[in-house]
Amino acid sequence: MKRVVIIGGGISGLTTAYLLANSGEYEVHIVEKTDRLGGLLKSFDYDEYGYFDYGAHNILETGIKDLDDFYLNLFDENEWQVTTTINGQLRALTGLMYNKKLQENSPFMDLRENEKISEYIGDFFQNLNLNNSEFEDLHKKDAYSYSLFLFGVKITDEIIVPAIKKLYQKHPKDLNTMVLFLTQFTRIVLFEEHIMKELVHCKNIGSRLSYTEQMNLPNEYLVHLRSLYPKSYGIYKVIDAIEKKLRDMNVIFHMNSTVTNLQVDFNKVEKVEINGINYKIDKIVSSIGVYPLSQMLNINLDKSLKFDNHPKTVITNILIDKKLKCGELSFIYSYDQGTSIFRVDNYINYCEGAKRKGYYPISVETLHFEEPNKEKLEEKIISELFEYNMLEPHTQIMFIKTEVLEYGFPFLTQNNIENTNIIRKEIKSLNLKNLVSIGILSEEGLFFESHVIKDAYLKIKEIL
Structure with a gap:
């Protein structure tokens, strides 16, 4: 049996592992540098206050039956919260904090x-x-x-x-x-x-x-793809279900690990080292981004390549005793000067099981180029939610906690994109026959999750 090593345990790496393991042709190894799979598809566990996702995420259908069936079959049908644009029900309504009021009619x-x-x-x-x-x-x-x-x-x-x-x-x-x-x-x-x-x-x-009025948009202009989310709340449950399925398929996991010492010979990666053990491989799949991949391949980049520092993604998780006043909105961006909020994630509007012990969970995402003062930030967020009348008078804050994510917000500056394009060309110039690069910006213009997963699917199908 051929051996493949997949670098990175995010959703694209895990989906790729399934495709390769399901073929029956490969012994599949996943190498993940942290102690948890899923990338941003994770949740914070606050014990008695329940779980909060790392911001709002769901599984959007790709239109490729093999992929969509794989995700759908992770749970029984009645365990999924399935939303769709069919019959006028929008997948996830977005609004704005704009002109000093909450705009519900359009995300624009x-x-x-x-x-x-x-x-x-x-x-x-x-x-x-x-x-x-x-x-x-x-x-x-x-x-x-x-x-x-x-x-x-x-x-x-x-x-x-x-x-x-x-x-x-x-x-x-x-x-x-x-x-x-x-x-x-x-x-x-x-x-x-x-x-x-x-x-x-x-x-x-x-x-x-x-x-x-976004709810009245004629049906023929809607994209009829379904969105999946665990009805009992928690995107981590999707990742846990994928991990269980992969372990049942004998996929081998290397957690808290990195790939080192790639041995290249005749335009092929022959061996990799994982935790001090050398593995002879037939294929290597990277989902970690082109810059870390270039470092792994010991590519000498032009020292003039400087990336713009990305802002820190900060998530403030809150439990409130009254439902957020935002109609049917699931996501709310703030475009008004002086506000700290980047986005509000209102979980109850796309997951009926999000409520716990009579309280409603919301997450507020903010971006920071310097280390935030968490206490002041929490005060400002609550003040802004009241200012825009999203919190009812006398709303009680049952719980609030601010987290600085280890992953930065993807900072899509022209400089960063141009540098990424240069590095991608350097990697491709090596002409490594058994290397498959997937994930965000593995190809020019490739960014959104459903597109990334479709790209990975097509690349893997090509080698099977």
């Missing part, structure tokens, strides 16, 4: 009450009239250029730029286009719903404007 900025709305509409259509070209290779462009393409100068400079700078402390000229898709900046609300009913059918206009 609503400009209808802005005093300059007539100017913005005029500039939008003038830009549309002048722009008759397709914007190609989005992943190669900066966020500012793409926003200009979508909306024109006035909306970009006066609306998009301040909101992006609030989130990332960078001008969108310095950020990759992917940030616009990551944090809901690819559309705006300009018109009342009766007008959007007509405009939504026009490709060039409808692709740039958000439907006014």
